[in-house]
Amino acid sequence: MATATMTPPTEMPQAQPRIASLDEESRTWLVRLRCSGPAQDAAVAELHALLLRAARFELNRRRGELAQLRGEERDDLAQQSADDALMAILAKLPDFRGESRFTTWAYKFALFEAGVKARRRAWQRREVPVEDKAWAALAEAGRSPHGRVEDSELISALRAEIEAALSERQRRVLVAVTLNGVPIDVLAERLGSTRGALYKTLHDARRKLRAGLEDRGFDIDGGGEEEI
Amino acid sequence: MSDASNRHRERLLGRVLGPSAPELSCEECFAELDRYAELTLAGSDADARVPGMRAHLEGCPACNEDLQALLALLASDSPSG
Numbered sequence: 001m002a003t004a005t006m007t008p009p010t011e012m013p014q015a016q017p018r019i020a021s022l023d024e025e026s027r028t029w030l031v032r033l034r035c036s037g038p039a040q041d042a043a044v045a046e047l048h049a050l051l052l053r054a055a056r057f058e059l060n061r062r063r064g065e066l067a068q069l070r071g072e073e074r075d076d077l078a079q080q081s082a083d084d085a086l087m088a089i090l091a092k093l094p095d096f097r098g099e100s101r102f103t104t105w106a107y108k109f110a111l112f113e114a115g116v117k118a119r120r121r122a123w124q125r126r127e128v129p130v131e132d133k134a135w136a137a138l139a140e141a142g143r144s145p146h147g148r149v150e151d152s153e154l155i156s157a158l159r160a161e162i163e164a165a166l167s168e169r170q171r172r173v174l175v176a177v178t179l180n181g182v183p184i185d186v187l188a189e190r191l192g193s194t195r196g197a198l199y200k201t202l203h204d205a206r207r208k209l210r211a212g213l214e215d216r217g218f219d220i221d222g223g224g225e226e227e228i
Numbered sequence: 229m230s231d232a233s234n235r236h237r238e239r240l241l242g243r244v245l246g247p248s249a250p251e252l253s254c255e256e257c258f259a260e261l262d263r264y265a266e267l268t269l270a271g272s273d274a275d276a277r278v279p280g281m282r283a284h285l286e287g288c289p290a291c292n293e294d295l296q297a298l299l300a301l302l303a304s305d306s307p308s309g
Contacts, residue, residue, distance in 0.1 A: 057304065058297050100262035104302065108261045111297040115290070137240065151237065158244065178243040184290045196254040199288055206246040206287075213245075221248045 026102035033093060047106065048086050054110035055081035058118070065122045077117050085109035116195075119183040128190060134179030135159065154218055161212040170205035173198055242286075251283035257291045265298045269306075 022030070032043035055078040059066065066074060088109050096105055138159055162171060176182040177198070188198050213220055252260070260278050267274035275282045285292040 054301055057301050061297065061300065095259075100266045104262040104266055104298070107301055108258070108265075108294065108298055111301065112258065112294055115294055115297060119290070138244075154241075155237075158241070162244075174244065178246075179240075184288070195290055199254045203246070203251070203287070206244070210245055210248070220245060 022098045023101060026098065029102040030093070030096070033090070044086070044090070047089070048082055050103065050106060051085045051089075051110040052078060052082040054107045055079075055085070055114040058111050058114040062115075062118045062122075066118055069121065077121065078114065081110055081113035081117055084113045088113075116185045119185045120189055123183065123186040128176055128182050128187065129180040131175050131180075134175045137179055154213070157213055157216050157218060158209065161209050161216075165208045165212045166205050170201055170208070173201045174205045174209075177202055246287040247283035249283040250280055251287055252278075252280040253284075254288060254291055257281060257284045257288070258294070261291075261295060261298060265295060265302060268299065269302055 029043070029047075032039060033047070034040075035043075056075070059074050059078050059081075063074070066077075069077070085106075089106055096102065138155055162174065166174065173187065176187050177184050184195050184198050184202075187193075188195050191198070210220055260281060264274050264278045264281050267277055285295060
């Protein structure tokens with residue numbers, strides 16, 4: 001377990017985020033985690049158990065996409081998630097602002113770790129789809145015997161903007177995540193990046209596409225029924 | 229065009245073009261996730277209290293899944309859950 005190698009905090013962090021306004025349970029957690037010796041060890045072990053329960057909860061919720069995993073492999077994933085979450089929480093303890101219960105704040109780290117690990121495990125032996133599939137989906141969306149002309153024009157313009165206006169990396173990220181359904185955490189791992197960095201790339205690409213379509217005269221959001 | 233076909237096209241365009249409103253980054257979303265979840269479960273106007281969160285959740289499936297997981301776990305923890 002990660003606690004074996006944990007370095008206890010040697011001093012109280014400078015920022016004491018409104019500790020007096022915390023609910024009693026959250027305050028107790030902080031006091032116990034910030035002390036030293038056996039009391040801190042006990043608090044860390046208790047926190048790990050809480051995180052492990054959260055990770056198991058999430059992996060159980062995702063058991064459909066992890067059907068290829070045996071029970072013990074899934075539990076190993078939960079243990080890894082709890083270990084990583086614990087490390088992150090102890091490093092970020094000074095950041096806890098007391099705007100939720102401490103346990104809610106702690107849970108999100110375990111759920112994040114479990115979610116990322118589950119997505120990556122589910123895609124472990126899968127290739128990221130090639131772009132051809134994405135173009136087919138886009139073309140299909142704009143092609144219908146009863147479809148309106150402007151729908152087809154919009155889809156054609158969108159494809160033209162994707163090809164012309166985006167950088168290679170923006171196009172790769174946008175197509176993989178939005179058209180081919182590759183989880184952003186999986187793509188981040190394959191590209192040696194992070195969710196946040198790739199989402200920024202995706203966000204910038206979307207802004208370019210919106211601006212390009214508006215330059216072509218499409219009213220993307222204002223048209224309601226008339227457009228999208 | 230059929231309703232199903234319309235919905236498919238709208239979902240596809242929504243995924244590609246993302247939200248039009250200003251949105252938080254993934255890092256900002258993660259920082260607010262616990263507060264947003266508790267506000268949501270308390271019936272408070274979480275979207276008004278955390279501007280930019282709703283738009284980000286619409287644009288980022290991974291962050292949205294994290295929120296759904298947290299809501300589900302908190303619901304299971306509650307006495308009525």
